[in-house]
Structure formats: structure tokens, C-alpha cells
Amino acid sequence: MHATPPMLPSSIQTYLSVRTTKRSCYSGKHHLSGHKIEVSVLSNGFAINCTSYYKGSVSDKAIFDDNLDFHRTNLTKHPREMEMTDTDGRVEQLTVLADKGYQGIQHECTNDRIATHRVVVENYFGRLKTLWAVCGDAYRWNRKNYDVLFQTCVAITNVHIRFNPLHAEDGDANIQYVNRLNAIGLKKIKDKKKAQQKYREKRKTRLTFGN
Template sequence: MARRASLQGSQAAPPLTSRNISQGLALLTNLDQQRQAKRARYSTIRAEEPDENLDSTSPIYDAFVDKQGPDGYQGIQREVRAVLPTKKPIGGVLTADELRTNDRIASDRVIVENFFGRLKTLWSVCSDIYAWKRQNYDMLFQTCLALTNVHVRIHKLRAEDGDANTQYVNRLISIGSKIVKNKKAASRTYRSKRKVRLSLAMAAESAFTAADPGGSDTEIGSHSESDSGRLFY
């Protein structure tokens, strides 16, 4: 009993006092101040403006989108290195050269996406949040790029797409074959059960006919008539 009481006493929660409440409020206030400081350091939005997403992982991008709008990427090549397709003017059409340029940009975009997908797949330092020294980031990233280029020379980028497409087609074929197989099995089961039911019905009918060769309906009718006569008499 004493041991049980000691265990219960050790598992009991600490009492809620004014000191604990003040410490919790101070901790929450400190966290809010840290978020506000991070926002003021990385964002171009004024600190007194309301922020709907204080825990954003990309405050600079959010500030740029809020400032430029959803079409803010148009003209971004004047600020940073960017290659953008030509947008069709209002009420106009694109020329043949502009269409060919857009097609080349779209094709290059697929290659870039495949390359960065390979880069993030091979090296977790490029896919996860970087938490090491900032001075070593350029060296690590360039090393990962060089090793990824070597890997791409050995294993082509688009080869994985072909393998994935082949796996997808084979999976669809296997699913279709399984569906056809299940339907055939269900049809065989239904036919076998129907055959058993018909054989049982025919056997029961033949046995009933053999036990009562004829006139069963007449006898039944005569008995019923005599019974009804007794009732009337």
C-alpha cells in the first residue's frame, strides 16, 4: 500500500499556481516576439501591419507575392535570372517564333525539374531544411551538383520516366487481367451452383412423380369435398 501510494504521488501533476501561469505567459510572449523579429528581419512588410501567416517558411516570397499579385512573376527576369515563356497579349496572338520559343522553354523546364528531382533524391542536404553552417552551404551545394552531373551521365534523366511508364502500364495490365479472372471465376461459380439447384429440383420432381403415379390432385380434392360435406351436414 505504501509503495502504491508513493507511485501515485510521483505520477500526480504539479499544482497550478500563479507562478506557473506567469511563466507560461512569459514563454508565449517570448515566442511571439521571436516570430515578430524574424518577420521584421526577413520580410519587407511593415511590422505594424497584420500578418496572417507568422510561421511562414518563406517570408520573402510571401512579401513579393503580396506586393506583385498572382502575376508577379511576369517581368521577374529584370530582377533575377529567369527564363519565362511569352504571354499571349490581350486580343492578340503569338507569332510562330514565340510559340517555338515557348515550346523550347517548356521542354527545358521538364529537364530542370527532372534534374532537381534527381538532386533532391540523391542528397538529403538539398531536400531538407539546411541547419549547418552558412559558410559551408555553397561548397556542399556545388559538390552535390557535381556528383549529380556524374550520376546523370551514367543514369539518364528520362530513363526513369520510361521505367515508371512501363511499370504503370504493366500494373494496369495486371489489374485488367485480375478483373477478367475474377469475372470468369464468378461466372463458373454461378453456373456450378445453378447446375446443382436444377439437378436437385429435377430429382425432387422425379421422386414426387414416382411416389404418386397419378390422381393425387383428385384424391386431395375428394378429401376436401368430404370434409366440407361433414361440415355442412
């Protein structure tokens, strides 16, 4: 019997190179200002949905909840899937896979399956960022065009994957991107602390000579 592949929604963040004082764009996770988008990827490697961008401070859970209508619609079982056996007792809906960590010995197999599906998402994001700089580098263009550009990149990436299936190297590319993003954020924090320390030293010197 044909079954619908599990769906894995996950968020991707793009660093903004433009200067902004809006804290709403700041992501505490990466210590950078940026956009965040939820992309829903099937376990066969194809993206089926891409939200509009959210500001970096918005949590992944909040984005998921805001996109709940889509998830409910696409999790509804087709008539041919109603007779499928579900271990969790669900009858009319499939399940969104999300890694909850270790839940006990009885859930080890489930967690392994989820981890395997999560690799697909990492590979997809790696391919997306490798193909399109707008998704994997600092965004410097008009923000009004961001959604259209990103969604176009997702659509063409699906076509690329159809002819060139995802592989482990794509996941490695995604890891490199995330590490680079974190490194940029940590450097900004370090530079800010240095600037603050330098300011305090100069101020202390002025006060000393002033007295």
C-alpha cells in the first residue's frame, strides 16, 4: 500500500548584512540579525511548503503554530491510508516528526527513525544553500523581494534534487554553513566586548586626568 512520506518542518535562518537596531530581528541562537523561514520537507527529499519570512527573534515553535493550518491539512490521511496501522493509535492523521530526545528504552527505535528523517532536512538545506547564495550568505537586497526569491530557490532546488538526489555531502555543507553563522555571531560579540572595554579604559583615563 502506498503511504505518504513523513513530513519534517524545520526552520532556516539567513543572516542580514544590513545594519538594524531592531531587536525583533536578532536571534539569540546565532547572535545575529536575520530572517527565519519554515520549510516543510518530505522524507523523500522534496520540500512541499515554504512560509514567508519571520524576524529572527521569533521562535521555531511560534512559526510552526502560525503555520498550523497547513500542517493539519497535509497530515490528513487519504482514504487509501486509513487502514494503515499506527503505533500511536492515530486514525485520521499522520504525524509531524520532531526529535524530542531520549524518551525511554521503548522509544529508541522511534528516535532512531526520527533522526534518520532529520538527516534528510539537513541534506536539503545543505543543497539549498550550496545552489543559492541568497539562502546561504548574507542577504543584502531589498527585504520586500526576499519571500519571492527564497520560494523560487526552493522550487528550483526541488527540480535539481529530482535529477540529482540528496547525499551526505549536502548535509556536510549545511553543517559548515551553521558553523560559519555561529562563528560570525561570536566574533560580533567579541568585537562588541572589545569596543566596550576600550571605551571604559578611555573614560577612566579622562576621569583620572580630569581630577
